[in-house]
Amino acid sequence: MKNRATILCVQEGKILLVARERARWALPGGxxxxxEPPEATARRELEEETGVSVSYMSYYFQFQGFSTxxxxFVADLPADAxxxxxxxxxxxRWFAPSEIASLSASVPTRGIVDLFVRRVANASSFVPRAC
Structure with a gap:
């Protein structure tokens, strides 16, 4: 099984997705x-893919895909990022969580976003929290 660091970047209730040329939308990561520790991978991949450096990132959960x-991690992006x-x-691009279900997105991306949304459904907003 492959191991991947995946990052949920949340800003103003929206989630950041990335895509390669002619590929499905996905959460940043690699x-x-x-x-390399998973958190270091998450920080490196986010910066390599989007140019964004984060000061705070919390480990949220594990998600098992078909082979990965x-x-x-949930990243607290600077307001000016x-x-x-x-x-x-x-x-x-930033997407509202409700939009992601209808996008051409990877299966793990949809599953991770769905779990995340269900976990914070009782919260007043999508704010990264330490676990």
Whole structure:
């Protein structure tokens, strides 16, 4: 099973998704290198894919896909952060959680967003919390 660091970036009730050229939308992230802690992978991948550096990130949960175990983090983005598609990423955009179900998005992305939304459904807003 592959291990992946996956990042939920939430700002004003919307979730950041990225996509490569002619690919489905997905949460930012990437494979964890053998000697790299998952949080370091999450920070590195977010910066490589969007140019955004985060000061705070919390481990949220694990999500098992078909062949990948996602270590999911929630990132507290600076208010002035403006994600830009970098490297292999062709597009990045903020989506309301309700929009993601109807997007051409990866199965794990839909599942992770659904779990996240259900976990914070009783909260007043989508604010990253330490677990």
């Amino acid at each position: 494979r964890i290198k053998r000697t 175990l996602h270590h999911v 403006v994600p830009e598609p970098l490297n292999e990423i062709a597009r990045c």
